[in-house]
Amino acid sequence: MIDFQLTANDKKLLDAIRAEGLVARKYARYYDENEHEFPPEKLEEAKEFPHFMNLLGDRTDEDCGMAVLTTLIAQEQTWGDYSVRMRRQKGGLGNSALQAAGTDEQKAKWGHLTLAMAITEPGCGSDPSKVQTTAVRDGDQWVLNGEKIFVTTGCRAEGVVVWATIDKSAGRAGIKSFLVEKGTPGFVVTHKEKKLGIRADDTAAYVFEDCRIPRENLLGGDESVPKGGSGGFRGVMKTFNMTRPNVAALGLGIAEAALDFTRDALREAGIEVEYGPGLHGQSAVSERFQRLEALWEAAHLAVLRAGWLADNRQPNNVEASVCKAKAGAVVREITQGCIEILGPMGVSRDHLLEKWFRDCRITDIYEGTGEIQRLIIARTLLDYGRGELK
Amino acid sequence: MISFAPTEEQEVARDTMRNFAAQVLRPMARECDEASAVADSFLAQAWELGLTATQIPESYGGFGAARSPMTNALVLEELAHGDATLAMAAMAPSLFAHAVLDQGSEEQKQQYLPLFCGERYHAASMAWAEPTPDFNALQPRTKAARKGKGFLLSGTKCFVPMGDRASHFLIAAHSDDGLDAFIVPRDASGLSVTAPEKNLGLRALPTARLQLDGVAVADSDRLGGAVRADLRRLLNHGRVALGAIMNGLSRAVLEYCVPYAKERVAFDEAIARKQSIAFRLADMHIEIECTRWLVWKAAGQLERGLDATKSAHFARSYAAEKSMWIADNGVQVLGGHGFIREHPVEMWYRNARTLSVLEAAASV
Numbered sequence A: 001m002i003d004f005q006l007t008a009n010d011k012k013l014l015d016a017i018r019a020e021g022l023v024a025r026k027y028a029r030y031y032d033e034n035e036h037e038f039p040p041e042k043l044e045e046a047k048e049f050p051h052f053m054n055l056l057g058d059r060t061d062e063d064c065g066m067a068v069l070t071t072l073i074a075q076e077q078t079w080g081d082y083s084v085r086m087r088r089q090k091g092g093l094g095n096s097a098l099q100a101a102g103t104d105e106q107k108a109k110w111g112h113l114t115l116a117m118a119i120t121e122p123g124c125g126s127d128p129s130k131v132q133t134t135a136v137r138d139g140d141q142w143v144l145n146g147e148k149i150f151v152t153t154g155c156r157a158e159g160v161v162v163w164a165t166i167d168k169s170a171g172r173a174g175i176k177s178f179l180v181e182k183g184t185p186g187f188v189v190t191h192k193e194k195k196l197g198i199r200a201d202d203t204a205a206y207v208f209e210d211c212r213i214p215r216e217n218l219l220g221g222d223e224s225v226p227k228g229g230s231g232g233f234r235g236v237m238k239t240f241n242m243t244r245p246n247v248a249a250l251g252l253g254i255a256e257a258a259l260d261f262t263r264d265a266l267r268e269a270g271i272e273v274e275y276g277p278g279l280h281g282q283s284a285v286s287e288r289f290q291r292l293e294a295l296w297e298a299a300h301l302a303v304l305r306a307g308w309l310a311d312n313r314q315p316n317n318v319e320a321s322v323c324k325a326k327a328g329a330v331v332r333e334i335t336q337g338c339i340e341i342l343g344p345m346g347v348s349r350d351h352l353l354e355k356w357f358r359d360c361r362i363t364d365i366y367e368g369t370g371e372i373q374r375l376i377i378a379r380t381l382l383d384y385g386r387g388e389l390k
Numbered sequence B: 001m002i003s004f005a006p007t008e009e010q011e012v013a014r015d016t017m018r019n020f021a022a023q024v025l026r027p028m029a030r031e032c033d034e035a036s037a038v039a040d041s042f043l044a045q046a047w048e049l050g051l052t053a054t055q056i057p058e059s060y061g062g063f064g065a066a067r068s069p070m071t072n073a074l075v076l077e078e079l080a081h082g083d084a085t086l087a088m089a090a091m092a093p094s095l096f097a098h099a100v101l102d103q104g105s106e107e108q109k110q111q112y113l114p115l116f117c118g119e120r121y122h123a124a125s126m127a128w129a130e131p132t133p134d135f136n137a138l139q140p141r142t143k144a145a146r147k148g149k150g151f152l153l154s155g156t157k158c159f160v161p162m163g164d165r166a167s168h169f170l171i172a173a174h175s176d177d178g179l180d181a182f183i184v185p186r187d188a189s190g191l192s193v194t195a196p197e198k199n200l201g202l203r204a205l206p207t208a209r210l211q212l213d214g215v216a217v218a219d220s221d222r223l224g225g226a227v228r229a230d231l232r233r234l235l236n237h238g239r240v241a242l243g244a245i246m247n248g249l250s251r252a253v254l255e256y257c258v259p260y261a262k263e264r265v266a267f268d269e270a271i272a273r274k275q276s277i278a279f280r281l282a283d284m285h286i287e288i289e290c291t292r293w294l295v296w297k298a299a300g301q302l303e304r305g306l307d308a309t310k311s312a313h314f315a316r317s318y319a320a321e322k323s324m325w326i327a328d329n330g331v332q333v334l335g336g337h338g339f340i341r342e343h344p345v346e347m348w349y350r351n352a353r354t355l356s357v358l359e360a361a362a363s364v
Helices: A008-025 A028-033 A066-080 A082-088 A093-101 A104-110 A168-174 A233-268 A284-311 A317-342 A353-364 A370-382 B008-035 B040-047 B069-103 B106-117 B231-263 B275-303 B309-339 B345-355
Strands: A115-118 A134-138 A141-151 A159-165 A175-181 A187-192 A204-214 B125-127 B143-147 B150-161 B168-175 B178-185 B191-194 B207-218
Touching: A008 A066, A028 A082, A028 A353, A066 A082, A066 A233, A066 A284, A082 A233, A093 A104, A093 A115, A093 A159, A093 A175, A093 A233, A104 A175, A115 A141, A134 A159, A141 A159, A141 A175, A159 A168, A159 A204, A168 A175, A175 A204, A233 A284, A233 A317, A233 A353, A284 A317, A284 B275, A284 B309, A317 A353, A317 A370, A317 B275, A370 B231, A370 B275, B008 B040, B008 B069, B008 B345, B040 B069, B069 B106, B069 B125, B069 B150, B069 B168, B069 B178, B069 B231, B069 B275, B069 B345, B125 B150, B150 B168, B150 B178, B168 B207, B178 B207, B178 B231, B231 B275, B231 B309, B231 B345, B275 B309, B309 B345
Parallel strands: A115 A159, B125 B168, B143 B168
Antiparallel strands: A134 A141, A141 A204, A159 A175, A187 A204, B143 B150, B150 B207, B168 B178, B191 B207
């Protein structure tokens, strides 16, 4: 039966995360203005709040599945503040890659570490098949050389999954991912990026200079370079079917905070948003605000859809792109629109709205830009391969 | 719980309607549009599907299936995918019947519901919209003035689906108690019906204009009787239905554009291979998905008896904006051919513009 109502069990869990988020929000401005000062894993005031893993309780078939729940948790966390997310999340994107592409041995060996993922380079972003970082076999070792930027949680991570080519002439088929532990000689964190938003997040730049790692650190262990195929590339890309809905949810949590703040501010000014009187029965402000809310709801339901498919073991690569593209666009429109509605109050750093406007902007870029999502959706719609639609 | 899975019953209903839409509605859509008329044979054929009678309880002569706005939303999207105009013509009796079923008094149900359980299409309709530039569904200008043990109705109504042949109308009007609806037979004294209206789109749907000059109705003709009806809830039903219909139209546009864009060559390659076209199609797909979930959310709330004012408003307004946008882009993808009546997209463009200004002209 089609149903979009959360169970009492789910609500209880999400309310608890929201309560912690509200505490974290008090520190949001501090960690925004003190960029790169790392927030503690637990704020003193929030030390009574249990980790959400301890709140899962006895889950029934009526409760939502783990993929949906993960997106809802992400959304509640960033509703509090984006920094909650990073404090509370043990793993990084590299952990998802390890789970998607690693062997059982590799998962056992590194699964407990926080792993970042290093794909982007100064000269390539959306087209990861053009990575210039090289991995050359030398006996029982791989030797890595190259430069990586925009590595999310790149400082805090205890290890990193690095994308490098073992055969430049092979294109995508030559791309492999390697696990490099922190402290490996030749692996240097050069600097933390200074950013528009999510400033509490440690986005790093790396250099690999004759960095030697054991041969068995190639994720999945397959050293072959198939002719004309994608090799392990496709497998690693599958990681995104799970992570894209989460990124969409991260943005939606921020946008929800902006909507709540704006609704409250309007109410305080005596402007109540009324639903459904039609174009002639309401003010322009009310109409504008409701439109932003509808956009939020549309993107939110698209996230649930992508998660629900994953929970039911159905393919969700298009839906993951749909919700990512939609959320990436609407969170920008929502935070821009909320500022528009509140005017000077919206741009004042006395309030967090201007910060949310900056924080959410990244969600239409990382984990695949909106344009990349549209490319994926269009190829499926049109039944086109990569060569037919670039 | 969170679930996007229709029940087996709903899947059967959806698939049946999908086939009916493809085999019957789509092939005759253009002809009906050009003729500005709906064929009686079509109405008879659609009636056999039991669109209106299925959810009327057996005690009133219906098939007794559970009342389900969700099932109806699924059905409407499919029918409108064939043709929105014919879908609305086929479903028009539900405007009256489902309103009585949902909000009518026991007396009213006994009197009127059996009309819709016969073997032949029975037209009855809802008269809500008014031909003023500032029409507000919650504050119609049509008045129900108290007179003795009844009311006198005065005002003008427009865009009454199947109003040319409806036996009864539900008239939305303002009484001293607030927003009400009244059951008025076609031959009521003081009621004049002008039909058909000439509209931009939905041309095959005969709509009527009603002039009410002191039409006398009894207390017992007020929908819901003494307890009155919740017209906001009916409006919400209408909004969800329109959302589903508009999304069916949007899907038709996208599915027409995809093969066209793959076939049409410009500058030595299919236009679908250009991002300006391909991304437009991707955006159409995104919005069709999002609209469907908004419609489902509102339909689910209606089904549970919850207040769906907000979700139904979102479903209708979002579907309205996006179906208009999608139909508009459909014309653009076809270029000059989009302007030619040989292709259906110009019709969908007109239909989208028409549908997206409507309120309560369809029912779930």
